[in-house]
């Protein structure tokens with residue numbers, strides 16, 4: 001790397017872009033010119049990397065979401081430029097931290113599914129695999145969250161306000177996407193995905209929608225100003241904003257437009273490029289493997305059929321073979337309300353040609369089912385077009401793919417045994433598991449350099465950065481007081497750093513010596529933040545009753561967003577904020593117990609929270625959380641899990657030892673047994689303290705400002721509602737067992753060394769949860785692609 005060149009380019013960029021000298025630039029401008037100067041270093045390597053994969057089989061990750069977070073620090077680390085850049089900025093009198101903090105997160109995702117896509121891209125580039133991301137360049141990412149009087153307020157996330165130095169607009173490669181009522185331009189923006197060491201640089205290609213005609217000049221001249229730009233606005237609206245629902249399906253026409261938009265553009269792009277170097281399309285599936293990230297891009301299946309049979313005039317059966325060899329599908333949830341279905345009317349109206357193809361796929365499916373010996377009275381169970389005239393996107397995805405995978409062992413088993421059992425019985429060979437993972441580059445090396453240095457020092461090498469299994473060797477230090485104390489010192493440093501950040505951003509002081517107990521994830525009933533909140537309130541009352549309760553002070557930190565229309569989740573956010581105020585105002589309790597709401601939780605906030613955690617809250621109702629990936633980020637940073645046997649928690653505990661975590665509550669089998677006869681009222685009346693905390697919702701302890709939020713939340717637990725049974729997530733049933741686990745954790749925290757030993761056992765056994773392992777498994781077992789150094 002040529003540091004003088006970087007400096008020169010920074011100066012030129014400042015001049016031509018902002019008409020300023022470097023030292024006159026504001027912090028956003030400094031961020032921009034520094035990033036652009038790095039792009040000057042990246043682009044030649046990027047081209048070289050692309051060339052080495054020419055003519056090779058490649059994999060493509062089709063995803064409506066990529067939750068990338070910030071790029072600057074990540075890229076500097078992966079290029080091994082860190083010390084050079086720090087020196088240069090020093091010389092220029094610039095502060096790296098301030099520049100780093102000027103970057104907006106690329107929050108083009110809701111949560112787990114989008115962040116997983118980002119981790120996979122990092123891992124594939126690091127492992128030298130050709131994996132390319134395809135998605136949408138939303139002008140507005142996930143909304144920003146503010147809290148006012150305890151309520152969540154949403155505002156637009158204008159992440160492009162200060163420009164995006166990391167993407168290259170490639171208008172030469174624009175394509176046209178056609179709907180029944182409009183044709184739009186899809187413009188690709190390419191972002192380099194820099195593998196660790198900088199050897200392989202892959203591409204994330206995100207499409208922006210534009211109009212073919214930007215101004216209707218005749219209308220403008222006729223003084224019809226709104227009408228003159230209508231076509232432009234209609235086109236641009238397609239990639240305008242990310243839908244903020246992470247679980248409830250959104251039956252909106254615009255969402256369907258978005259799905260078809262990026263899928264059609266991406267497939268056109270692949271077919272066009274392929275045809276440049278091949279005379280027939282017949283071998284398409286030998287060179288392309290496309291992973292569908294949940295069903296959001298499932299319209300790719302009929303779209304590729306359209307391209308092959310109508311555009312390329314291949315006969316149906318041959319085309320279908322190419323399609324099923326090309327696609328594979330990952331399922332990320334078993335919640336019924338999140339399984340996508342689209343009314344056929346919407347498809348007929350917007351994508352009539354695609355609808356006809358889906359109809360034909362459905363007919364072919366039925367023929368095949370009969371051939372497989374399925375009796376005609378059972379065929380309805382499989383139909384892609386349901387008797388309610390909905391297109392079942394999961395069924396389309398399974399039928400159109402050669403591989404179907406869940407994201408943790410338990411999740412895949414549930415898919416096979418219940419959710420998708422009918423499909424598993426006829427296509428057992430398609431089903432497989434790929435337990436999720438996280439990249440240790442962002443979630444340890446970048447976010448916790450102190451712990452990273454200790455690991456490197458003890459290992460005598462930094463090989464763990466690209467081979468996380470190596471840290472298992474460090475298990476030999478589990479009783480080494482010197483090492484455990486070093487770990488505790490680092491944890492304390494990270495807790496102090498977080499305390500400072502929270503002081504600055506939330507205006508709250510927290511005690512770094514207290515037990516940091518953290519639950520950060522989207523707000524959803526099944527994730528049970530409400531259980532956590534009820535327990536805190538119970539603790540409050542217990543401390544009031546018994547001021548001498550023998551406990552270590554505990555700080556409960558929550559972070560996460562609720563979908564804007566999800567009122568029950570918003571009620572839970574309000575409830576947590578009300579509990580926080582109750583405690584803060586009470587001198588008897590506030591030194592023993594503290595609640596923090598970390599506002600606007602996002603990737604960048606996570607980078608500060610995970611390293612500082614003592615306890616990781618993973619308390620979903622068993623069977624509901626497909627995997628979880630936050631659980632892995634905590635483990636890797638040496639936090640203990642308090643959690644249920646759900647998702648990847650099962651595998652985390654299997655690796656780290658049940659004795660080193662706090663497992664509680666119903667298991668999947670238990671729930672199956674009790675669900676039909678479950679009566680929450682029994683627990684409400686008989687579990688000590690439970691009625692007292694539940695009743696705060698309705699006895700005037702708290703005030704929901706006339707929204708009716710609290711009554712509705714109370715009723716959902718005690719009486720159920722029009723669409724759900726009382727306490728559908730078994731919160732009252734699990735309350736006591738959760739409280740016991742909390743007592744165990746608080747007691748265990750008193751013995752610092754034995755606590756540190758448990759943390760150490762988690763950390764050194766986190767190797768399995770690197771997304772490098774996950775990507776390696778996808779590459780070998782599904783994509784069949786080769787590494788190229």
Ligand code: 26W
Nearest residue numbers: 112113246247249332338407626627628629
């Ligand atoms: C149609 C609306 C919609 C939008 C997003 C439905 C469903 C989703 C996603 C599937 C939600 C999601 O992010 N699922 C999470 O995926 C993670 C990565 O596999 C898992 O770790 C989480 O357990 C799962 O909830």
